[in-house]
Structures are given as structure tokens and as C-alpha cells.
Amino acid sequence: MPPAPDNRRDATGGEAEPRLPGETFRGLVSVAICFYFLGFLLTVAANSGSGSSALLRTVKTRLFSPWMVPAWLDIGFDHRLSYGLPDDADHRISVQPFAGGESVRLPEPGIVGLRAARWRRLAGWLEPEAVDPDSQGLLATAIAAGLFERLDSDDLMIESQRVVMPEMAAARAAGGLDEATLERAFAARVRSVGGSVQMLPVEEQRDVAPVLPQADVPGETTR
Amino acid sequence: MTASRSSGHTHQPSDGSNAVSLERRWSRFWFAPAEVGPLAMIRIGTAAVALLSWWSYGPDLQAWFGPDGMISPAVLEAWRSPYGVSLFDAATTAASLWALYAAGAAVLACLLVGLGTPLAAVMAAIFFASLLHRGPMLAGSADDCLVVMLWCLAVGRSGDAISLDALLRRRLGREEPGPSVRNRLSLSLLRVHASWIAAAAVLSQIKGDVWWDGTAAWWLIAAREQPPRSLASAMLASEYFTNALTHAALLFEIVFAAGVWVAPLRGPLVAVGLVAWPAIGWLAGEPAWGAAMAVMGLAWAPPGWFARLSGRSTS
Numbered sequence: 001m002p003p004a005p006d007n008r009r010d011a012t013g014g015e016a017e018p019r020l021p022g023e024t025f026r027g028l029v030s031v032a033i034c035f036y037f038l039g040f041l042l043t044v045a046a047n048s049g050s051g052s053s054a055l056l057r058t059v060k061t062r063l064f065s066p067w068m069v070p071a072w073l074d075i076g077f078d079h080r081l082s083y084g085l086p087d088d089a090d091h092r093i094s095v096q097p098f099a100g101g102e103s104v105r106l107p108e109p110g111i112v113g114l115r116a117a118r119w120r121r122l123a124g125w126l127e128p129e130a131v132d133p134d135s136q137g138l139l140a141t142a143i144a145a146g147l148f149e150r151l152d153s154d155d156l157m158i159e160s161q162r163v164v165m166p167e168m169a170a171a172r173a174a175g176g177l178d179e180a181t182l183e184r185a186f187a188a189r190v191r192s193v194g195g196s197v198q199m200l201p202v203e204e205q206r207d208v209a210p211v212l213p214q215a216d217v218p219g220e221t222t223r
Numbered sequence: 224m225t226a227s228r229s230s231g232h233t234h235q236p237s238d239g240s241n242a243v244s245l246e247r248r249w250s251r252f253w254f255a256p257a258e259v260g261p262l263a264m265i266r267i268g269t270a271a272v273a274l275l276s277w278w279s280y281g282p283d284l285q286a287w288f289g290p291d292g293m294i295s296p297a298v299l300e301a302w303r304s305p306y307g308v309s310l311f312d313a314a315t316t317a318a319s320l321w322a323l324y325a326a327g328a329a330v331l332a333c334l335l336v337g338l339g340t341p342l343a344a345v346m347a348a349i350f351f352a353s354l355l356h357r358g359p360m361l362a363g364s365a366d367d368c369l370v371v372m373l374w375c376l377a378v379g380r381s382g383d384a385i386s387l388d389a390l391l392r393r394r395l396g397r398e399e400p401g402p403s404v405r406n407r408l409s410l411s412l413l414r415v416h417a418s419w420i421a422a423a424a425v426l427s428q429i430k431g432d433v434w435w436d437g438t439a440a441w442w443l444i445a446a447r448e449q450p451p452r453s454l455a456s457a458m459l460a461s462e463y464f465t466n467a468l469t470h471a472a473l474l475f476e477i478v479f480a481a482g483v484w485v486a487p488l489r490g491p492l493v494a495v496g497l498v499a500w501p502a503i504g505w506l507a508g509e510p511a512w513g514a515a516m517a518v519m520g521l522a523w524a525p526p527g528w529f530a531r532l533s534g535r536s537t538s
Contacts, residue, residue: 077364
């Protein structure tokens with residue numbers, strides 16, 4: 001690093017030109033700065049929630065990811081804060097023995113601040129749309145398996161629950177924002193069988209067409 | 224980095240051409256020696272927020288990262304980029320995990336008080352990136368900003384003021400360090416990041432309808448398990464109030480991202496940012512992110528703000 005003498009002032013006391021390091025140094029550092037910020041721009045472009053082009057993704061992955069990822073600089077800073085969508089809501093994890101009994105809530109009641117936020121983030125990743133199903137299943141399994149001992153059971157139900165966000169009109173009609181209502185975002189049964197941990201996703205019940213009795217269908221007869 | 228042979232040359236006046244003017248502006252922005260005052264304040268602020276973030280892992284450290292923890296190596300392998308690497312990968316026992324975690328606290332504390340700052344700044348950045356890579360699904364927007372700030376601090380000489388290093392230097396009768404090119408590089412990196420991170424947040428937010436119809440502020444608090452009830456009541460009492468909060472947050476981010484490049488606006492924007500960033504962070508349920516952005520914004524503070532800290536005239 002070159003020595004950096006004080007800036008000089010001219011005869012009138014006004015600000016004079018600062019004394020800069022040599023051109024070679026400035027040139028090399030300028031190239032490094034430009035290269036870094038090109039990578040920074042590509043991380044913003046390629047980590048966008050809107051997706052990214054194959055070209056940008058490839059350039060970023062090949063040229064920049066190998067050194068920006070280890071430094072946790074391949075981020076994108078996609079801080080949308082909220083789109084008013086269900087997955088923007090606070091999440092929490094609830095785990096209890098499949099046969100019933102004491103349940104564990106994470107974050108535990110009374111935990112607030114950054115610690116609670118990390119648990120909520122973890123719970124948010126259990127949303128079916130958050131990640132690919134394999135990673136999501138792996139995470140749900142690992143969280144439940146980590147609680148086998150604590151809940152003294154090797155057959156657990158794990159749920160990710162999210163806050164139901166009321167519309168302003170609904171909240172106004174209800175007289176304010178009361179205790180948060182939670183809905184199930186994800187559920188699975190996780191059990192240990194012979195030392196092997198299995199996860200059985202619990203499918204959401206969906207709206208289906210009413211089943212007509214066979215006798216009511218024209219041309220059909222009951223057997 | 225090595226010393227250049229033409230180091231110390233006075234920059235030649237512009238010949239009036241645009242290229243020369245641009246080169247001159249570029250050189251002044253990145254290489255004009257800078258006092259340490261602002262950087263020292265950013266060092267303290269960054270280390271304080273990073274320590275809070277570090278602390279938030281403590282009570283659940285073993286539950287998450289321990290030998291039988293929830294974020295097992297198998298989970299991590301599926302989750303992390305192939306380039307991701309962490310010092311914590313080597314901490315495979317409870318004792319080694321605690322030891323590494325405690326070492327991280329020591330490094331961040333050294334950065335906070337400015338002890339062995341040049342080494343502490345580099346180690347803090349490595350430690351923090353490692354901590355996040357051990358559990359990527361736990362990291363939030365504040366952590367993203369903190370890592371950038373720590374890497375930028377590692378470039379400068381932030382320990383030259385308001386630090387134990389400075390105290391020791393004075394006790395030993397060593398010469399006071401002057402303005403430094405490293406400080407300028409560090410400050411300018413922080414400046415560009417602060418502006419671009421704000422711009423990236425704006426770009427992301429304006430893709431959502433709620434930032435256009437003025438209801439984003441409502442959704443931010445309605446999304447919380449424990450919403451601030453008095454604020455919720457105020458929003459429900461007046462839709463205009465909700466709209467104003469939403470538009471004010473977005474407007475501030477836009478004005479900050481662009482306005483800091485205009486010299487006369489810097490002081491007011493940094494001053495407003497000290498309140499506005501934490502307020503936006505609090506509204507969004509991300510107070511640490513707000514605090515980190517406010518600290519990063521200090522890089523744009525006019526030189527006079529911290530002249531007394533450096534004990535010298537500012538560049």
C-alpha cells in the first residue's frame with residue numbers, strides 16, 4: 001500500500017488536489033474494483049426473485065461464484081420486505097408425538113428478537129413452494145429427528161404454521177388486529193423405523209367435486 | 224498491495240476533456256487519502272450489530288449445528304452452494320463448536336474495541352461468513368449486509384481511531400497516522416454498497432403491487448405473530464396513514480440510493496437515514512437490518528461530521 005501524505009491546501013486556504021497514489025497502483029486497483037462490482041451487479045441480477053437469464057447466470061456462476069460464494073457475497077440483496085403474500089407471514093414450527101402428547105413450539109414462547117427471527121426463517125423454509133421438495137423434506141426430517149429425544153418419541157408430527165394476514169377491511173370490521181390466527185403451511189409425519197428416519201408428507205385436503213351416488217348417475221346402476 | 228513507484232504524485236489539473244474529468248473524479252472517489260473518523264464509527268456500529276447477530280445463535284447453537292443438530296451435514300449438502308465453505312464444517316464435536324463460536328465472539332469484540340484491528344477485521348469477516356454458511360437457511364437480510372460491511376472494513380485502517388490500538392499507540396509515543404488511501408477505498412466500497420443495496424431493495428419492492436397501492440406497511444405488520452397493536456390501530460383508523468408510511472419508506476430508499484451521489488444532499492440523507500433505516504427495519508420486523516443500513520449509510524457522512532474523532536483536518 002503506498003504511503004498517503006496529507007492533502008495539501010493552496011495559498012488561499014482552499015482545498016487543493018489530494019495527493020494520490022501512483023498510476024500503476026490506481027490502475028490495478030481500479031480493475032479489481034470494476035471486476036468486483038461487475039460480479040456484484042450480476043449477483044443482484046441473477047439472484048432476483050423474478051429469475052435470471054441463462055447468460056447472466058452462467059457468467060456469474062463460472063466467473064464470480066467460486067470466490068463470491070465462500071465470502072457470502074453472492075447474495076443479490078433481494079430485500080422485498082413484503083408482497084402481502086402468505087409466505088411473507090411469520091412462521092413457526094410445531095412438533096408433537098404422532099400418538100399425541102406434549103408439543104414443542106419453535107420459537108418457544110417468550111423468545112423474541114433475532115433468535116426468534118432465525119427460528120421463523122427456518123420454519124418458513126418448510127413452505128412447499130420455498131425450495132425444491134427434496135431439500136424441504138430433508139430439512140423437515142432433520143428438524144423432527146432432532147426432537148426425538150426431547151419429546152421421548154420416535155414418531156412425530158411436524159408442522160410449519162404461518163400467520164393468517166387479514167385484509168385491512170376485515171381487521172377493521174373485527175375491531176383491530178387481535179391474536180394472530182395460524183394456518184398449516186406444511187405437515188409431515190416423521191418416524192424412526194429400525195434406525196432409519198422416514199418422512200411421510202401429510203397432503204392438504206383439497207376441494208373436490210361432490211361424489212354422486214352411482215344410482216343417481218343416468219344410465220348407471222348400483223351393483 | 225505494494226507501494227507504487229510514483230506514489231505521492233500530485234494529481235494534474237484537468238485539461239477540460241470529459242475523459243480527464245471522469246478519470247479525476249474516479250481517482251478522487253477511490254484514492255484520495257481519507258481520515259479514519261467515519262470508518263472508526265462504522266467499525267463500532269458494525270461490530271455491535273454483528274455481536275447481536277452472533278449472540279442470537281448461542282442458545283440454539285447445539286440444537287442447530289451440534290453433532291445431533293437439526294442442520295446436519297446431509298441437510299447442508301442439499302442446501303448449500305457447491306462453493307460454500309465454513310470453518311464450522313470442521314467443528315464436529317460439541318466442544319469444538321463452542322470453542323469456534325467463542326473465538327468468533329472474541330474476534331468481534333476485538334473489532335468493537337479496536338484491538339489488533341487489522342487482523343480482527345479480516346478474521347471477523349471470515350468468521351461471520353463461516354457462521355452463515357453453516358446454516359444458510361437461518362441467515363437474514365441483516366446478516367447479508369453485515370458480511371459486506373465486515374469485508375469492507377477489512378480493507379481500511381478502522382482501528383486508527385476510537386480504539387485500544389490508538390490508545391496503545393499514544394502510550395508508546397508512536398506517530399499519529401494520517402489520512403490513508405486504504406481508508407478511502409474502504410469508505411468508497413461501503414458507499415457504493417450502501418447505495419446499491421438500497422437500489423436493489425427498491426427494485427425488488429416495486430415488483431409487488433402492495434408497494435404501489437400503498438398497503439405494504441399494513442402487510443408488514445399484519446404478517447407478524449406479535450404485531451405492534453398501537454400502530455395497527457392507527458393504520459386501521461386511517462388508510463391514508465398506511466399509504467403514507469408505505470410511500471415514505473419506498474421514497475426514502477429511492478432518494479437515499481440516488482441522492483447520496485449529490486454532495487449537498489449527503490448530510491441530510493445520512494442524518495435522516497439514522498432514523499429512517501431503523502424505522503423501516505422495525506416496521507418490517509427486521510430491526511437489525513435497519514440498524515446495519517443506518518451504520519453503512521455513515522460512509523456517506525460529510526467529512527466534517529467526524530473531524531474531531533480523527534483529531535485532524537479532514538480530506
